[in-house]
Amino acid sequence: MSTGSKSTLAKSPGGIVDLSQIKEEDRKDVESIMADINGAYDRIRRAGKRYITLGDDTKERLRELTPPSMVSIWDRLEQVGIGMLHPQLVIAEGTGAKYLAKLPIDQQEHYLKNRFEIAIPGNDSLMVDVEEMSLDQRRQVFAVSGESIKVRSLSEQRAWLADQKKKHDIEEERRSKQTKINRPGLWEIKNRKAYIDPDKAESGLTAKEVERLRKDLKLS
Numbered sequence: 001m002s003t004g005s006k007s008t009l010a011k012s013p014g015g016i017v018d019l020s021q022i023k024e025e026d027r028k029d030v031e032s033i034m035a036d037i038n039g040a041y042d043r044i045r046r047a048g049k050r051y052i053t054l055g056d057d058t059k060e061r062l063r064e065l066t067p068p069s070m071v072s073i074w075d076r077l078e079q080v081g082i083g084m085l086h087p088q089l090v091i092a093e094g095t096g097a098k099y100l101a102k103l104p105i106d107q108q109e110h111y112l113k114n115r116f117e118i119a120i121p122g123n124d125s126l127m128v129d130v131e132e133m134s135l136d137q138r139r140q141v142f143a144v145s146g147e148s149i150k151v152r153s154l155s156e157q158r159a160w161l162a163d164q165k166k167k168h169d170i171e172e173e174r175r176s177k178q179t180k181i182n183r184p185g186l187w188e189i190k191n192r193k194a195y196i197d198p199d200k201a202e203s204g205l206t207a208k209e210v211e212r213l214r215k216d217l218k219l220s
Contacts, residue, residue, distance in 0.1 A: 050081075052082055077090070107151070116141055118140065181216045187213060
């Protein structure tokens, strides 16, 4: 094994990364930045462990002295201290991160390091970071029932997608069968909505026409 070449691997918040794609003159700075970030997570972990040793009266006083927008930081710090929250999730944003924070700590560590595998058409999948998930991807990956959160496996995701498509097809069929009513010069009704003719909208509806419109809406 050659020892003449310098390693381009560095530890990032999400694991080991290869810095070979970074300009050589910037690598030291990037390594230093990553070290600072990882050091920050270590300090958050130590702060959490110290925080849980405080008395309840001191904790309450701290909350009173903290701006309202920042009070939740003490709750997250306590979760870190008792080993239920990964330090990285203290500052992570988004609904996906909130869901991840409710999983056991070993799962938090796993998905922060390895990302989520998401099923896509063609019996394939892709890896997505929790903070990059779209709304549809979150709904697909996380099974949410009240306060209970579960990560669906690929087979469970595909079953969920098939069920969602079935529901969508049923709704589309239902809508296509809805009665459509067209009153030339007055209005057209479809999908339980009335679209008034522009000229009629300008001249206005009579009381008799309003009553007829109501009947048409009931029939649609």
